[in-house]
Amino acid sequence: MSEPFIPKIIVFCCNWCAYAGADLAGVSRLQIKPHFRIIRTLCSARVDPEFIMYAFRKGADGVMVAGCHPGDCHYIGGNYRTRRRMALLKSMLKQFGLNTDRFRLEWVSASEGEKFARVVNDFIDRIVELGPSPFGKINNRDRRRKDEPISG
């Protein structure tokens, strides 16, 4: 029998809302599947599209960006920027051949521990359904060594 698929999922959380929401989910002892790693940034706008592409290159099966609800950004308008960039990034990831369900943007406030648990669980389920990212197979080794099958 083949090994069960354990997805690698990165969740970028802004410090003020989403991370606090994740924290609340934790202290409320909500059950969340363990297959995700949180990277905390000060604002969701700090998440450069470059970071997301880097995560996929390194073999992430799914990437979520979580920030404050529109209108609630600690830095006033950071999450509007995030939203614009992520919308454009999504159409570009699609051109790269990725199923765009592997990428998700969510708004989670500091009081929404329950929502955090729900969206993360839901995301993990979807990624498990999709299976491993095709970039994980070809790009998770150092490209300089060009050890991808190149002929054939």
Next chain:
Amino acid sequence: MPPVTGVYPDAAGDAMENGMTGSGYFRITPGGRDYIYREEYDMAEKITIALKRGASCVGCDIAVVNFNEHLFTLLTYADIVFAPTLLDVKYEDLKNLPDGSVTIGFYHGAVRNSDNEEMAKVMRDKCRFLIAYGACAHMGGIPGLANATTRKKILEQVYKKTVSTVNPEGTMPMETYTDEAGHDLTLPAFYDRVFALDDVVDVDYYVPACPPTHDINMQILSLVREFVEKGKPLPPKGSVIASVKTLCDECGRTRSRTISVARFRRLQDLKLDEDKCFLEQGIVCLGPATRAGCGAPCTAVNVPCRGCMGPTSGVMEQGASMLSAIASIISISDDEDKLSEEQIERLMDQIIDPLGCFYRFSLPKSQLGRVVEDVKEE
């Protein structure tokens, strides 16, 4: 760790002395060593140069011809030992040279097939300093756009599907073939993706642009000459021989401090203001995400920048940095917080081909590198 940016001592001054535009700034990549001194190399009076192309349009060969009369000056302190476009040489001639015997090697073009890769390795063995010359060697360049599709699709298209193809037997290229007389014939293997030069061999310097301009050539010449004749150290390994600034800094078009674009358009769809910044007029211009050093010749003649100089220093991804720039300048007249995610996505749909547009020259060097096949979306 992001690359450290630094200024090569005096190079900017030198450039000015020599009446050059541009600058003498370099990127120092992590792990890059310190300046390289002539004493470290036991060299004869004259240095030797080799020139080899890979998957190249030969534009870079023409760029070498663009050294103009300076080629003659070059010949006073350098011998060109191998250059298929300029001299009557055979590949064996390069292979037969002792390893490390050529001082500087220029490789232009991407790595697209097994022959390109083999020759890149031969160049690496023979040359002390290997320069990735031109956008194709630097980042994959225009041939690198083939990474937006696959080998299989390309071959199908070319050998079966184009209107002008007549191929009733469906003959496809083969790597080996034995004819009736028993001769074994071979063709290089056509790779599934395009690589930049440093994906297959170690590279000492990068010279960007498609093709490198006269000014950039002059900058290389002065570096090499000072190294040979005055023993002045070469910049650290991994340097990009260009500027650390952004192309917009070199561009002559007028630009307001904040840009806000209601609608993106194509060049043919508007009456162009010849002095105003392209982005301000809603034309995608890669200036903000592109390294300076070319002197912005394109924007000077009413052509938006397509980014052949590659990303600015300190940035991993040219495409992602352009994507951020474009996303933030689209103006939204309604209350932005009232718009749904879907409405925002529709607004961004004005950028029709972000991948081809933002990675025109750098797709193989982007984080993702090539397209893949994933589970189809419902």
